[in-house]
Structures are given as structure tokens and as C-alpha cells.
Amino acid sequence: MTPRHAEELISVLKQKALGLEELHERARILGGDWTRDQLQLFLLCAPGVTRDHAGVFRAGTASSQDELQAAIVEAVRSFAGKAVPAAHVRTRLPNHFVTTDEQVLAVVRRTAGLEVFGPKLIRIAQ
Numbered sequence: 001m002t003p004r005h006a007e008e009l010i011s012v013l014k015q016k017a018l019g020l021e022e023l024h025e026r027a028r029i030l031g032g033d034w035t036r037d038q039l040q041l042f043l044l045c046a047p048g049v050t051r052d053h054a055g056v057f058r059a060g061t062a063s064s065q066d067e068l069q070a071a072i073v074e075a076v077r078s079f080a081g082k083a084v085p086a087a088h089v090r091t092r093l094p095n096h097f098v099t100t101d102e103q104v105l106a107v108v109r110r111t112a113g114l115e116v117f118g119p120k121l122i123r124i125a126q
Contacts, residue, residue: 001032004112006042013049013059014066020055065107068097072107076114076122083123 009027012018018026023043024036034042043049048060075092076084086101086108093099101120108114108122115125 001027001030001034001039001042005030005032006046007112009043010046010049010059011066011070013057015070017052017056017058020057023057068093068099069107069111071097072104073111073114076108076124081124083118083121085121089122 005027008030009023012026013023020036020040020043024034024039027034027039032039043057044051046059049057050059051057071093072089075089078092079088086104089104089108090099090101105116105120105122108116113125114122116122
């Protein structure tokens with residue numbers, strides 16, 4: 001598993017709690033080849049990740065920046081791989097987010113799985 005995959009799994013855990021089986025499946029889809037035991041050890045050692053008595057993992061609550069980042073990822077994915085300018089991404093964000101093109105670009109630059117290229121176009125990283 002790469003650091004990018006680990007960030008994405010932890011980001012998912014900030015949004016909702018998941019069991020080891022579902023997390024292992026997500027890691028596998030991302031291209032990871034860790035066993036369930038390896039993934040469990042990683043999650044138990046990851047800062048901010050906890051496991052309850054039922055074996056469900058969760059990460060600390062999402063900050064407003066984390067929520068914006070997750071919304072931007074979903075907006076970019078909604079374009080089905082097509083490269084789009086930040087203004088188009090902003091139109092697909094939930095109404096409670098007030099942001100600028102520059103802020104969207106800054107979030108994309110630090111988000112695993114997204115990239116800025118060309119004349120400030122955004123797409124899913126390849």
C-alpha cells in the first residue's frame with residue numbers, strides 16, 4: 001500500500017466507520033496487496049484511528065477542511081474522468097461551501113488521487 005492509498009483509507013474513515021473486511025476490499029481496489037492482518041496492524045498503529053469492541057474502525061471527526069476536500073473529490077469524480085476547470089468543480093459542491101477557484105486548486109494539489117495540469121485543469125490522477 002502506498003502513502004496515497006493510506007491517506008485515502010484514513011480519509012474514508014473520517015467520513016464513516018467501517019469494518020476490516022470493507023476496508024480490506026477498498027485497499028485491494030486501490031491496488032494494495034496487503035493481507036487483512038497487515039491492514040489491521042496499520043490501522044491500529046495509525047494516529048487518530050480507533051477500533052471499537054465490535055471491530056469497527058473510525059478516525060477522528062472530519063474538520064471543515066477535510067469535509068471540503070471530500071466534497072471536491074466527489075465533485076471531480078462526478079465528471080467521470082473529464083478534466084475540468086476549478087469553476088466547474090465549484091458548481092458541483094454542496095451549497096454550504098463558500099470557496100474560490102484558488103482554494104479549490106490548493107486543495108486539489110494536496111489531495112491524493114487528484115491532480116492539476118495544463119491551464120489549471122483538474123482531473124483524477126492517473
